[in-house]
Structure formats: C-alpha cells, structure tokens
Amino acid sequence: MTSTVQKTMGKQYLVLLLVIVSAISCSKPIERPNIIFIMSDDHAYQAISAYDGSLNQTPNIDRLAEEGAIFNHGFVTNSICAPSRAVMLTGKHSFVNGKIDNHSKFNWNQDNVAKQLKNSGYQTALVGKIHIPGKPQGFDYYNILPGQGHYYNPDFIENGEKKRYEGYCTTITTDIALDWLQNKRKQDKPFFLIYNQKAPHRTWMPEAKYLDLNGDKIFTPPANFFDNYEGREAAVNHEMGIFEHMDLVYDLKMVDAEIDSKYAKWGKSLYNRLTEEQKLAWDAHYNPIIEDFKAKGYEGKELALWKYNRYMHDYLASIQSVDDGVGTMLDYLEENGLSENTIVVYTSDQGFYLGEHGWFDKRFMYEESFRTPLLMKYPREIEAGTVVDELVQNLDFASTFMDYANIEIPQDVQGESFRKVVSGESDDWRDAIYYTYYENPGEHNVPRHHGIRTDKYKLIHFYHPYDVWEMYDMEKDIAEMNNIYDDPAYADVQKQMHAKLEEVREKYGDSDELDQKFISQIKKK
Known part of the structure; x- marks a missing residue:
C-alpha cells in the first residue's frame, strides 16, 4: 500500500516537474529594450510647445510627452557643448571625466555607456554631432560631424572616412540614422542609437522650406530683456548680449558690404558654402530683409528689438527641421513594430537664452541655460502623460540606460538611474543637484x-x-x-x-x- 502511494506521488511529482520545465523552456525571454537617444544642440525648453507653446509648435517632440513623460526639472552639470556630451556618455562630472571645457582633451579610453551596452550584447551607433575630438569608442558604427559641422552641405566622418553630403544637415542626419536602423543593424540584437542634431546651434541657418516659417510675426521679448544686472556682478561683465554682441552678418545673415560687421568674413564663408540653387532661396528670403534694415537705420532700443526678432525667426525655424526628424523616427518605429519595446529620449546638450536677461548662448547657472528639455517614452513602463518634477541631470542618462538594459552599474558612475522615478515605482530621489x-x-x-x-x-x-x-x-x-x-x-x-x-x-x-x-x-x- 505504502509502495503504491509512493509510486503514485512520484509520478505526480514527475509530471509537475515536466510541466514546470516545459513552461520555462517555452516562455519567451524578456526582451531588453532598444534605446534611441536624441540630443539637439542648444535647444531651449522654452522653444518646445509641450513646455510652453507661446514661441513655436513642435508637434513631434510633443508626442514624447503625450505618449510618455515630460521632465519639468531636467538640468545639466556643465552648460557647454562638449563637456555636456562627455557627462552624458560617462555618467561622471566634468572634473572626473576630464572634459571640463570645449578645449580640454577627452580620454576616449575611459569607460562609457556605449561600451557597457555593446559589451552586454547591444549593437551601438553614433550619428550626427558629438563635438568631442578623437575616434569614438563603444560604437559598432559612427557617422559624425567633424567639430561643429555645417548646416548646408556638411561633411561627415563615417567610420573614419570623411565625405561631403549635399543638402541640409538636420535632414541628412535623420536620413543617416534611419539608414542604419533599416540597413546596417543586426535585426536579432537590441540596439543603442545616439542620434544627435547640430541644430539649433549658432548661427541658426534654417532649412530652405522653413525660411518664411513665421512670416512677419513680431515676437515679444522676455520681461527682463533690458536687464540692468543690478546686484549681479557676474552678469554685468557678460559678452552674450543680443544688442551688443550678436553680429549682423555672422549671426543674422545680413551679408552686405554696407553693413558693419566684426565677423563678416565668417558670415560670408557660410553663405559661400551654399550651392547656386540654395543661394536663390536664401537670397529671396534675406535680401528684402537686408534692404529694409538699411532703409530703416535702427539704433538703440529699436535695434536691440530688431535683432531679437531676427534671432527668434532663424532660431525657431531651425528647430522645425529637428521636429520633423523626430516625427520621422517615431513613425519608423511604429511602422516596423518597434515602438513598444524602444525607449526614445529627446533632450538638448544644455538650455539656451532666448532673450532672457537680454542674452543668447548659455554657460551661466541661471535657469534658462542650466535647465534643459527632457522628454521620454517607453510604453512598457512609462504611462502616457507622465509628469516628472524630480531634479534629474544629464549625469543620470548612463545609469538609467544601463538599468533598463539590466547591466550592473559600475561603482564609479556618479549618476543615478531614474527608471523607477519615471515609472512611478519610487519617489526616493536626490534633494539637490550640482553644477560646474x-x-x-x-x-x-x-x-x-x-x-x-x-x-x-x-x-x-x-x-x-x-x-x-x-x-x-x-x-x-x-x-x-x-x-x-x-x-x-x-x-x-x-x-x-x-x-x-x-x-x-x-x-x-x-x-x-x-x-x-x-x-x-x-x-x-
């Protein structure tokens, strides 16, 4: 009797074991997410309609907020181009990764997030602007702009080979990124794509189709446009004033022998890079503006406001092609069944002044420069319409991506993963952020x-x-x-x-x- 019971129980145990083993073997392993990191250059959060909407409309970038999350307190650790990118790659402050300014060297031999992802089985690519000298490490494929790059007919360096593309840089960058996704990556591996735009970096040269985007619109400057910097000694000595320091030819495209310009040679060199066909569209837009400017003879406050408006027209028109690229990328993911399992992040390498304190550029720790746009979607974990108010920095990207990829974060990485914060699982987060x-x-x-x-x-x-x-x-x-x-x-x-x-x-x-x-x-x- 006992022997029969033991045999029966043994059979039942064996069947249960087989069921469990079968279930485990048949279950699909959890897919690690693909990651697309989009970084533009000098894109102020004020110029994204998901944040404001009073200056321009960016419907495709806004989709990330609608379908995912918008961060109201995204910041950088060092508001200048190359150092910000080095922080993003390494997850370490500038004084640790060594890239303290645009001129200091960067050691590509040090660890970075792309190396970590590549070593764990991701296929990695870097497309567009990186602005860090040296051969990029950690990427299976790269096709990058040398230095700042050009808006029109830019040179790119593809895996060490330099070549020129005819056309508009923002569109070309998007096309290269899509070509890698469609034709160059291995379909059976998760991917990490850094897709960086030059725009809207100075000198704000819009794509031909957007030259007349805002027509004759007059933009109202910020309330502190005519700031006198009382009680702020550091601000008094700036050299980034729209009125005092923005060049008529180099910055505002007034290429004319009668117009005085400190940087006329540089401005003319940018114009001369255009093809004859591109010059026709360019001249049709800017020549009437030049003639009107010469006829009006603006001075003082009127000149300051005229410069501000020309700046806004060109800056915002440059952003429109960036927004187009985001839309093209999001559409591709949806059409190819990749949307659900792909993290898409949009950010800028820092903020930018759009007339606040009378300025353009960045660098100061004041809010418009220090704060950066940050929007993110990942349908599997992030609920549509999420709003994040925690203090997040570009220091945190490397840790966050490694967390999503199920990689152990190295102890020397200084950033923190905000994965649980954005998903709503945790509100345990830092109470202060540091800037240099x-x-x-x-x-x-x-x-x-x-x-x-x-x-x-x-x-x-x-x-x-x-x-x-x-x-x-x-x-x-x-x-x-x-x-x-x-x-x-x-x-x-x-x-x-x-x-x-x-x-x-x-x-x-x-x-x-x-x-x-x-x-x-x-x-x-």
Whole structure:
C-alpha cells in the first residue's frame, strides 16, 4: 500500500516537474529594450510647445510627452557643448571625466555607456554631432560631424572616412540614422542609437522650406530683456548680449558690404558654402530683409528689438527641421513594430537664452541655460502623460540606460538611474543637484563658477576671475533678478545652502584644490 502511494506521488511529482520545465523552456525571454537617444544642440525648453507653446509648435517632440513623460526639472552639470556630451556618455562630472571645457582633451579610453551596452550584447551607433575630438569608442558604427559641422552641405566622418553630403544637415542626419536602423543593424540584437542634431546651434541657418516659417510675426521679448544686472556682478561683465554682441552678418545673415560687421568674413564663408540653387532661396528670403534694415537705420532700443526678432525667426525655424526628424523616427518605429519595446529620449546638450536677461548662448547657472528639455517614452513602463518634477541631470542618462538594459552599474558612475522615478515605482530621489563651469578665459566672458540647486533655492559661487556669491529664491524669483545672498531674511536658508553645497561637493569628489588646478592649466596654455 505504502509502495503504491509512493509510486503514485512520484509520478505526480514527475509530471509537475515536466510541466514546470516545459513552461520555462517555452516562455519567451524578456526582451531588453532598444534605446534611441536624441540630443539637439542648444535647444531651449522654452522653444518646445509641450513646455510652453507661446514661441513655436513642435508637434513631434510633443508626442514624447503625450505618449510618455515630460521632465519639468531636467538640468545639466556643465552648460557647454562638449563637456555636456562627455557627462552624458560617462555618467561622471566634468572634473572626473576630464572634459571640463570645449578645449580640454577627452580620454576616449575611459569607460562609457556605449561600451557597457555593446559589451552586454547591444549593437551601438553614433550619428550626427558629438563635438568631442578623437575616434569614438563603444560604437559598432559612427557617422559624425567633424567639430561643429555645417548646416548646408556638411561633411561627415563615417567610420573614419570623411565625405561631403549635399543638402541640409538636420535632414541628412535623420536620413543617416534611419539608414542604419533599416540597413546596417543586426535585426536579432537590441540596439543603442545616439542620434544627435547640430541644430539649433549658432548661427541658426534654417532649412530652405522653413525660411518664411513665421512670416512677419513680431515676437515679444522676455520681461527682463533690458536687464540692468543690478546686484549681479557676474552678469554685468557678460559678452552674450543680443544688442551688443550678436553680429549682423555672422549671426543674422545680413551679408552686405554696407553693413558693419566684426565677423563678416565668417558670415560670408557660410553663405559661400551654399550651392547656386540654395543661394536663390536664401537670397529671396534675406535680401528684402537686408534692404529694409538699411532703409530703416535702427539704433538703440529699436535695434536691440530688431535683432531679437531676427534671432527668434532663424532660431525657431531651425528647430522645425529637428521636429520633423523626430516625427520621422517615431513613425519608423511604429511602422516596423518597434515602438513598444524602444525607449526614445529627446533632450538638448544644455538650455539656451532666448532673450532672457537680454542674452543668447548659455554657460551661466541661471535657469534658462542650466535647465534643459527632457522628454521620454517607453510604453512598457512609462504611462502616457507622465509628469516628472524630480531634479534629474544629464549625469543620470548612463545609469538609467544601463538599468533598463539590466547591466550592473559600475561603482564609479556618479549618476543615478531614474527608471523607477519615471515609472512611478519610487519617489526616493536626490534633494539637490550640482553644477560646474570652467571655460574662462573664453568666449562670452562667463566667470568660472559652481553651485547647487534644490527645489526651492539656488546658490552660486563665482570664484574666478573674482569672488562673489549669489543666491535665489526659485519659487518667488524664477527669473533670477533679485540676488538674496546676505539678505538677513534668508540667513538660515543661506547657512543651510552652504552646508548642502559642501556636502554635495564632497559626495562627488570636487574641491577648491581641483578648481585651482584647472585654473593653473589654463594659465599655462
């Protein structure tokens, strides 16, 4: 009797075991997501309609917010092109990865997120602008712009071979990225594609079809366009004023022998790169503007406002082709059954001033430069219409992508994965972010500085070539017009912010000694 029961139970156990083994063997392994990382250059969050809508419409970039998430507090660690890209790749602050400014060297031999993904089985590609000298490492395929690249008829370097493409850079970059997806990647492997646009970087040369995008529209400048910088010594000495420093020929396309221009030679060289057919469209648009400008003879405040409007027309028109490219990419994913399992991120290498404080460019830790657009979709984990208010930085991209790819994040990576934050699984996140800027002496004369931002306050130390502090109440003064440093009403907050600054600097390994070391390096050059 006992023997019969044991045999029966043994058979049942064997059947159960076979069922389990069969289920395991038949179950499909969880697919690791594809990742498309789209980074434009100098795209201000103010010029994305998902954030604002008062300046322009970007329906395709907006799709990422509608179908996924929009980050209201996305920031950079160093608001300048090449260092920002190095931070994105390495997940480490500039003073750790070595790329502190646009001129310092970058060691491609160090680890980066593309290497990590490639080593774990991803196929990797880099297309468009990277602005970091040297042969890119970690990519199975690359086709990149040398340096800043050109808007029209750009050169590209494809796996070491340089060649010129006739046409418009933004469209060409999109075409190259799509060609890699369609024809060059291995269909049985997950992929990581970095797809970077040159636009809307200075000198804002729109595609021919968008030259007349906004017609005769007059843009209203920000309320602080005529800022006098009272109480802000660092801002007083800037060299990025639309009125004072934006060049009529180089920046605003007024290519005419009668118009005075400091950088006329550069402006004419950009024009001369156009084909004869491209020049016809260009001249048809700009020649009437040139003649009208000469006839009006603008001066003073009127000239400042005229420059601002010409800047806005060209800058916003340059963005429209970027938005087209995003739409083309999203359509491709949907048409090829890739949308559900592909993470798509859109961001910029930093923010940009669109007339705030009377400026163009970036570099300062003030909000429009420090803050960057960030939108992301991944249907498998991110609910459509998600809004993220946590303080996220470009420092966090590498960790986040490795997390999604199920890769153990190296201990020396300083960024944190925001995967659980954006999915809503966790609200455990940092309470302060850290910023550094080093390129002084340099273009636009922005002093070296570092600082921290919390959800309510910002503390900045401009330490070279002078020594001044600034603090702002970001709830009451988002435009940063009132420096409250040493204001008795904020004495306790100031003390807390200093303590937090020291805590964050220690956490990331920064110090006054490192600051002085980098200053000495510049002096030697």
